[in-house]
Amino acid sequence: MTIRVWQIAKSFENNPVYDDFSLEFPENEVTAILGPSGCGKTTLLNILAGLVRVDAGRVDAGRVETEPETSYLFQEPRLLPWLSLRENIALVLADKLPAAASEARINNCLAATGLAPYAEYLPNLVSGGMKQRAALARAFVYPSRLLLMDEPFKSQDLKTRHHLIELFLELWRAEPRTVITVTHDIQEALRLGNQVVVLSGKPVRIVERLRIDLPQEERVRRYEELFPLEKRLLGLVLG
Numbered sequence: 001m002t003i004r005v006w007q008i009a010k011s012f013e014n015n016p017v018y019d020d021f022s023l024e025f026p027e028n029e030v031t032a033i034l035g036p037s038g039c040g041k042t043t044l045l046n047i048l049a050g051l052v053r054v055d056a057g058r059v060d061a062g063r064v065e066t067e068p069e070t071s072y073l074f075q076e077p078r079l080l081p082w083l084s085l086r087e088n089i090a091l092v093l094a095d096k097l098p099a100a101a102s103e104a105r106i107n108n109c110l111a112a113t114g115l116a117p118y119a120e121y122l123p124n125l126v127s128g129g130m131k132q133r134a135a136l137a138r139a140f141v142y143p144s145r146l147l148l149m150d151e152p153f154k155s156q157d158l159k160t161r162h163h164l165i166e167l168f169l170e171l172w173r174a175e176p177r178t179v180i181t182v183t184h185d186i187q188e189a190l191r192l193g194n195q196v197v198v199l200s201g202k203p204v205r206i207v208e209r210l211r212i213d214l215p216q217e218e219r220v221r222r223y224e225e226l227f228p229l230e231k232r233l234l235g236l237v238l239g
């Protein structure tokens with residue numbers, strides 16, 4: 001199901017963030033959103049997650065009745081410090097699947113993220129990159145149809161970020177879902193996005209919407225083909 005917002009409006013007191021704003025997020029594709037601080041990117045994710053109500057317009061986030069079908073990945077891993085990595089991941093599946101299916105799914109996810117040897121560790125005993133792997137595992141173990149990511153790799157060093165992006169793409173290819181990711185990093189947007197949307201202004205407008213047809217798994221090897229897009233996005237972001 002395609003996720004979309006249609007003619008939405010949202011103000012905070014006298015601050016009109018959205019007014020008559022529409023955007024579609026194609027099914028099982030990654031949409032990367034770029035835009036200046038404060039333009040409304042997190043607000044859009046929160047609207048789609050059902051955490052913020054719009055003042056007007058329609059939000060079609062693919063939810064079946066009241067059942068949450070959304071995973072949310074943040075810049076900080078947000079793991080519960082008193083639970084092991086396995087328990088943190090298992091938490092989101094509580095009551096969602098029968099115990100045996102849940103166990104199998106968690107073990108697969110731990111293996112896919114390279115966390116199996118550390119599954120019983122508490123979060124504080126592992127590196128920041130491993131914590132974010134666990135957060136990725138938790139986001140993917142939950143059978144959501146929509147995954148929202150708010151600057152998910154921002155606080156990681158360059159190499160860890162590269163590995164986390166590759167890991168994200170592996171998990172997403174194995175179990176595709178519609179992904180919307182917010183970032184300030186043009187290269188990250190170009191590595192991840194099937195579409196890249198640039199937002200700006202108050203109320204916010206779409207200043208660019210690019211489609212990228214080069215498959216994500218080819219993008220490191222053939223990055224030079226993305227240079228013209230990078231240049232274009234840089235021009236738009238720098239104004």
Ligand SMILES: Nc1ncnc2c1ncn2[C@@H]1O[C@H](COP(=O)(O)OP(=O)(O)OP(=O)(O)O)[C@@H](O)[C@H]1O
Nearest residue numbers: 012013015017035036037038039040041042043044
């Ligand atoms: N709960 C709230 N109450 C009042 N104002 C809010 C609230 N949430 C967001 N805003 C305002 O809405 C605008 C958009 O905020 P938002 O966090 O969506 O921007 P952003 O593009 O995600 O910024 P950044 O890139 O810095 O994270 C800002 O002016 C912000 O101050």
